Amino acid sequence: MSAPTATAPVGQTDTDASAPRRPRRKLLFIGIVVAVLLAGAASYVLVLGPDAAADEAVPVVEEGAVIEVGTLTTNLAGTPAQYARVGVALVLSADADQSEVTARFPLVKDAAIAEIGRHAAASLQGEEGLEPLRRGLTERIQAVYPDGEVVRIALTELLVQ
Structure with a gap:
């Protein structure tokens, strides 16, 4: 088997x-x-x-007073016949000393005129055109105040012609 x-x-x-x-x-x-x-x-x-x-990672800075710098008129990039009139105000941090901020207004105006003059009239149309201007102005003006006195800038007037 x-x-x-x-x-x-x-x-x-x-x-x-x-x-x-x-x-x-x-x-x-x-x-x-x-x-x-x-x-x-x-x-x-x-x-x-x-x-x-x-x-x-970005710290939130408490905003304080808003100080009007004034209205600036300058030529725009491109043709010399085009210009912009821009009103600028500084939004300060809550702990900023306003007297120290206003003492540097001539430097703020110089930085703002340089930044505004970089833009062409066509690039300043609509909200999407204003945001690069705001960003550029904020960066240049914050460089004038390296201790963080200025949180951002506000545009109070914009006329492009």
Whole structure:
């Protein structure tokens, strides 16, 4: 009589029985970990937004008094016949000394005229045209006040002709 032969269960071949099952479990575990990490990253971006970390790093400065510098008239870039009349006001930090700020107004006006003169008349149209002017004026004027007295500038008047 011959020895009984082992039969594989239904749906499993002899080659499946000899294959190790551990690598499949490892791959399944790694796949689950990767999926959880991706889900966490996606929820971070969706809930907090991509700029959340950058927003936390920027300190919030409390705004104080607003001081009117005055109205400046200067030529614009491009044709010399075009000019702009711009009203500028400084938004100070809450702890800024107003007398020290006003003492530097001639430097503020010089910086503002230089910045306004860089822009062409066509570039100052609409809100999207004003934002680069505001940003440029703020950077130049903050350079006049390196101790952080000026938080930002405000445009009180703009006439382009």
